[in-house]
Amino acid sequence: MTRFAQLSHHTQSKNNGFTLIELVVVIIILGVLAVVAAPKFISLKSDAYASSMQGVAAAINSAKTMVYSACVISTSCDETAAAGTGNGLGNSITVQGQSITLAFGYPRHTDAGIARMINITNGVDFEITTYNTSTRTGLRIRPNADYAANKCEIRYSHPLAAGEQPLVEVDIDEC
DSSP states (O other): OHHHHHHHHHTTTOSSOHHHHHHHHHHHHHHHHHHHHHHHHHHHHHHHHHHHHHHHHHHHHHHHHHHHHHHHOOTTOTTOOOOTOOOTTTOOOTTTEEEEETTTTEEEIIIIIIIIHOOOOOOTEEEEEEEEOOSSSSEEEEESOOTTTSSEEEEOOOOTTTTTTOOOEEEOOTT
């Protein structure tokens, strides 16, 4: 065989593809990356709950301002009236076709108050309960999911005196 024939024969026998072992190693590496790295970058469920709760907090802040403004300019609304005065419901005002019960001009922390104003219903998309601390009572709003207390929630408490603002606490760090 001539030198040219030997070189030509050697070149033809060289593989240009991947071996089976190389393919298996690449698949294993991709599998490990998918199991370890992907959950850290793709937390869609918790991000969705956190975004939903941020939307609820924004709706509460807008609603309380809208209701208070409507009460202040209305001649039939008393923004200094406490919750539970008169017939036990306190003041109320109709905003956007909804009768909203008030405490010092702001929506009360009830289903007929802030929950009605932001148009959420217990058990549909959110779980609405009450809370009691040593200093306040209020309404707790959570995603309709399995969460322990204070993990993913908005807490709303109407003012305790005239001139105060409602308390809106947002805890969405662990949604």
